[in-house]
Amino acid sequence: MMVGALAAFFVLFVPMGLAGWHLSRNKVLFFSGALFISLAIAVHLTPYFPSISRLLVPLPSSSPPVLSPISCLSSIHDVFWSSHDPPSWSWSRSNPALSCGFQKLTRSDASDLLNGSRIIVAGDSQARLLALSVLSLILDHTAMDTVRADLFKRHSDYHISVPENGADLDFVWAPYESNLTETLRRIEVNERYPDVVVMGDGLWHMLHFTSALDYGVALRDVRRSATGTGRSRHMFWLGMPTLVSAKLNTEEKRMRMNMSIWASYEQEVNSSGLLRQFGGPFLLLDVGLLSRGCGSRCTVDGMHYDEVVYEAALHIMLNALLIESHQRI
Incomplete structure (x- = not known):
């Protein structure tokens, strides 16, 4: 799991960080780019952190118990x-x-x-x-x-x-x-x-x-x-x-x-x-x-x-x- 997370860090953070630096000259582009980058990071890293998955994915609604x-x-x-x-x-x-x-x-x-x-x-x-x-x-x-x-x-x-x-x-x-x-x-x-x-x-x-x-x-x-x-x-x-x-x-x-x-x-x-x-x-x-x-x-x-x-x-x-x-x- 740690190896996968490390690979995801290099693949996502480095190019996206560079893109964020170029976008910082325009506030609108900066904030929209930052939001995109954050969502992309969350999507790629969620499978490696089950606790995050539980927060992002809602639990099914409760239903009456099935009785014997x-x-x-x-x-x-x-x-x-x-x-x-x-x-x-x-x-x-x-x-x-x-x-x-x-x-x-x-x-x-x-x-x-x-x-x-x-x-x-x-x-x-x-x-x-x-x-x-x-x-x-x-x-x-x-x-x-x-x-x-x-x-x-x-x-x-x-x-x-x-x-x-x-x-x-x-x-x-x-x-x-x-x-x-x-x-x-x-x-x-x-x-x-x-x-x-x-x-x-x-x-x-x-x-x-x-x-x-x-x-x-x-x-x-x-x-x-x-x-x-x-x-x-x-x-x-x-x-x-x-x-x-x-x-x-x-x-x-x-x-x-x-x-x-x-x-x-x-x-x-x-x-x-x-x-x-x-x-x-x-x-x-x-x-x-x-x-x-x-x-x-x-x-x-x-x-x-x-x-x-x-x-x-x-x-x-x-x-x-x-x-x-x-x-x-």
């Missing part, structure tokens, strides 16, 4: 709700949610993401409402009129193929955890393994058995069956909604389905090892959190919420799929 998939998944429920009616939701505009680029997918984007996928949604009426949200996003309004009538036939399974993108969706009526375990066993022997599995229940167990400990034992069976399948990492657990006791429509429900019992059931979900953050196979779709955010204005009967809550859960699921499959819309 794990960080983004842990922040994916960072949403807030509007105070007006009808209620609406959106993701937080601050980090880390902003850095992760969460977004509500359009019908076209969702259809592309789920193109050719087999989707299984299994559980109680909450799971049925999520299945409705999936279809509401990827089907047009005309098709949805028929879907609503067929999907909500009481205590029944439902299947639909979507010709626009080749996706198949199955809703499996599975109000108890043993039903979920049986569904997972059937999935394992099926030749076409689902690309996305969504499961969730607990309300029926709470109403008819009201034993959080028994519920936890049953969830451990679900976890073992789900772990045994081992062929899908796109597995989601649909959390129970926040209960509004004053709006529950029977005395039995108000007695058995209060928030104290609800909290004990939630604790069993966490301690069962079912959820991803506790080492399990399922990523939580936290309907409890989302329904609390929307509030009691969003439920008529204290346990089933307006479509906007399940829409939020759906878009959280779709963004998780984008993260896990390393895609961007």
Whole structure:
């Protein structure tokens, strides 16, 4: 480096110094010549002095840090709700949610993401409402009129193929955890393994058995069956909604389905090892959190919420799929 700098000194300074002496007889020519000489010297010597380079070359503007998939998944429920009616939701505009680029997918984007996928949604009426949200996003309004009538036939399974993108969706009526375990066993022997599995229940167990400990034992069976399948990492657990006791429509429900019992059931979900953050196979779709955010204005009967809550859960699921499959819309 020193040899190069010395050579640059003789090559530049000697002839330019002589030129400067001749130009000194004219002030305008002198100052313009001096400026030219200074700039030329700086350009030629800068590569030999990195500290000078850093001063002359501006640093790139700061940008939001790129967060890891794990960080983004842990922040994916960072949403807030509007105070007006009808209620609406959106993701937080601050980090880390902003850095992760969460977004509500359009019908076209969702259809592309789920193109050719087999989707299984299994559980109680909450799971049925999520299945409705999936279809509401990827089907047009005309098709949805028929879907609503067929999907909500009481205590029944439902299947639909979507010709626009080749996706198949199955809703499996599975109000108890043993039903979920049986569904997972059937999935394992099926030749076409689902690309996305969504499961969730607990309300029926709470109403008819009201034993959080028994519920936890049953969830451990679900976890073992789900772990045994081992062929899908796109597995989601649909959390129970926040209960509004004053709006529950029977005395039995108000007695058995209060928030104290609800909290004990939630604790069993966490301690069962079912959820991803506790080492399990399922990523939580936290309907409890989302329904609390929307509030009691969003439920008529204290346990089933307006479509906007399940829409939020759906878009959280779709963004998780984008993260896990390393895609961007």
